[in-house]
Amino acid sequence: MAHDASSAAQKERALAAWLAGRGRVAIGFSGGVDSAYLAVVARNTLGTDGVLAIIGRSASYPAAQWAAARRVADEFEVPVLELDTEELADPRYAANPSNRCYFCKTELWGKLVPVARARGFGVVVDGTNADDLGDYRPGAKAARENDVLSPLAELGFTKDDIRERSRALGLPTWRQPSSPCLSSRLPYGTSVTVERLAQVERAEAALRELGIEGDLRVRFHGDLARLELAPDAVAQWLSPERASAILHAVREAGFERVALDLCGFRSGSLNILHGVTAA
């Protein structure tokens, strides 16, 4: 079914009105599809004085994602503030329970919201969209506890809406794959360490260098890296030459064994594997 572009444009007008009614707005900004779109619409609506995109940086935030965030901000003149977050220092986060994201977002919003308010940004928003509401997302609870609003979800923006309007606005993120934090590559119960996150990040960067595009996750299983690629890309990377190149690249990143998932990328794959379901 074709996506309804006129409906998405209508939602964008509603978003601009929503933002205009809030005064100065700070955005939790990762440079992903959703927050990049929200930041650019806010900048276009409120001007550079009315918006501040705030990036929380830590070992779980990929360097490539940070670079993409800065490129969008530079190109669309979105003011950016960076702050460091220390979620890995919280043993409740590092133990990697199924509600890990709650502790991460508690750290993020606990630092970001006061900084925004001190700079005169009375409203803080995030890029949660309407599709996210059906997923298991413990981080959303931390957002609510810190009075962070989610206008994209509130106004009914789906991911397809956001991609459609991002393309219309010329954002390079319009077809960017979803990009959750690096900790999402570790199964629940496997402790999150700087070294493990760096190992996953090195492997994913090496695979991008090989030319793998679209969805890509290196799932950490101790000695084993389980690779998830876009389902339509799996076959081509099983040829002997390409499989050998993958093996070499991922071993260089520090894994002993490398496996290619036959199903390809699935959002929340580790939730499925470990039987964690929303209830």
Place this chain on the structure above:
Amino acid sequence: MSTASNVDGGDANAFASALHSLDLACAVEARARLALLVADAETVQRLAADATRREVIALARAHGFTNVAVELAPMPGRTGAPLLRD
């Protein structure tokens, strides 16, 4: 929203037997609900066929696995890159 967790593993032996019936000679290593296939390079390449892959995935699910992956091996005649550790 709460979560429920169930990490019963799949049946590796029965899955391996089922794969043999498809003429796919694989050892199956069970890691909870992940089935890790260990096979020679020729068998790995046969998994590039969409129909074969679909059959393997369906069999994996029928034997209690949610995920199935195939271990990548060096090309025949190559030993792969050395992995050095302190």
